[in-house]
Amino acid sequence: MTDKPVLLFVSTRFLFPADSGGKIRTTQILRGMKGGAFRIRLMMPRPASGSADFAEDVAAVADEVVFFEPYAREGLLWKLRRALWAFQDKPIPVLSDWSKDAEDCVRRELARDPSLVLFDFPHSAVLAPESFERPSVLFTHNIEAVIFERHWKVAKSPLHRWLWKGQYLKMRAFEKDTLNRFDTCIAVSRSDADFFRKEYGAANCPSIETGTDLDFYRYRDPSRDHEVVFCGSMDWIANIDGVRWFHDNVWPKVLDKVPSATMKVVGRKPPAALESHVSKNSPEWTFTGFVDDVRDYVPGASAFVIPLRVGGGTRIKAFEAMAMGVPVVSTSIGMEGLAVEHGEHFLCADEPADMAAQIVTLLQDADQRRRISRVARQLVEERFSSEVVARQFEVICLETLGAWKDSTPG
Secondary structure, three states: OOOOOEEEEEOOOOOOOOOOHHHHHHHHHHHHHOOOOOEEEEEEEOOOOOHHHHHHHHHHHOOEEEEEOOOOOOOHHHHHHHHHHOOOOOOHHHHHOOOHHHHHHHHHHHHOOOOEEEEEOHHHHHHOOOOOOOOEEEEOOOOHHHHHHHHHHHOOOHHHHHHHHHHHHHHHHHHHHHHOOOOEEEEOOHHHHHHHHHHHOOOOOOEOOOOEOOOOOOOOOOOEEEEEEEEOOOOOHHHHHHHHHHHHHHHHHHHHHOOOOEEEEEOOOOOHHHHHHHHHHOOOEEEEEOOOOHHHOOOOEEEEEEOOOOOOOOOHHHHHHHHHOOOEEEOOHHHOOOOOOEOOOEEEOOOHHHHHHHHHHHHHOHHHHHHHHHHHHHHHHHHOEHHHHHHHHHHHHHHHHHHHHHHOOO
């Protein structure tokens, strides 16, 4: 038995495979903290395939694991329940993360008196008590309300605008209340932390950098002249919106200048409707679906596009692409919160014609894409390794624990 303080880390998602930005960020941080100042007790839903399939992955990020039974998230009843939640006082994604078994599991684990409790994503706080009898941390990943607000502002139909506006207002209220229940709220960028302090009145909001595993994502020269790639979970609505917008508005302009250009979309669960729409118009596009290793698809491409119009937080995929040597072309939102410069570390474009022009430049100018590729990799090496970020995170947790002890009588 160890005398290390116990960190109870609550996740409402099974973290493996780490196939989304949030899972990647969380698992990298936990992996970096494993064996450090805390004994990590990870609480998360039991995977449908059985925990034994991921035993090595779990052991790499936690000293012990506690499972709760996941809520069934499929079928007609689930879809009906989600539709009815549109009329509840909490946003749909928050209600989707609640279950009685999960709430009971949190209660039992808190009764075991961990030294520090941490909830991953604001949604997970739907399982938390109204107040804590121990130091508490919330890991935010992004500003949830801003994501909803952006969906509202780009929605076209009156029904969708009504739905997104309502969800935005509910999420803003939930997020503000939630952040003020925790001793510390960790943000993933300084701009997010400033927002939380200014808009929500959250006093203690330190921020961490966005980390990248540089041993895993090794550099490769961007040598495939006419290949463009996107990488991201294709069951996330912001990515679906961005890829559809890119295909319809940007891609035709790229083909006008570079007829041999190809596009590869790497990410799990692309919607059938999107695949069908693209295949009818753009046979040069490929959807991979889920892949075991993005390194088999991304390195060597001439451009990595991030065509996001909605979203929040910071893009782990951007730094991963930069680490692998693929020049990034992104909207402003796609690189929001990252300490990078247009023209130096990536190329920024918010309008279709501008984005197409930036991509064409990379496809046609090997020297330009190689220059951006190497400068971007150097930046990630110097400032954004996953080990550095894990240490930042651990220090914040230790400071929260120390502040609690200093303020507690006796």
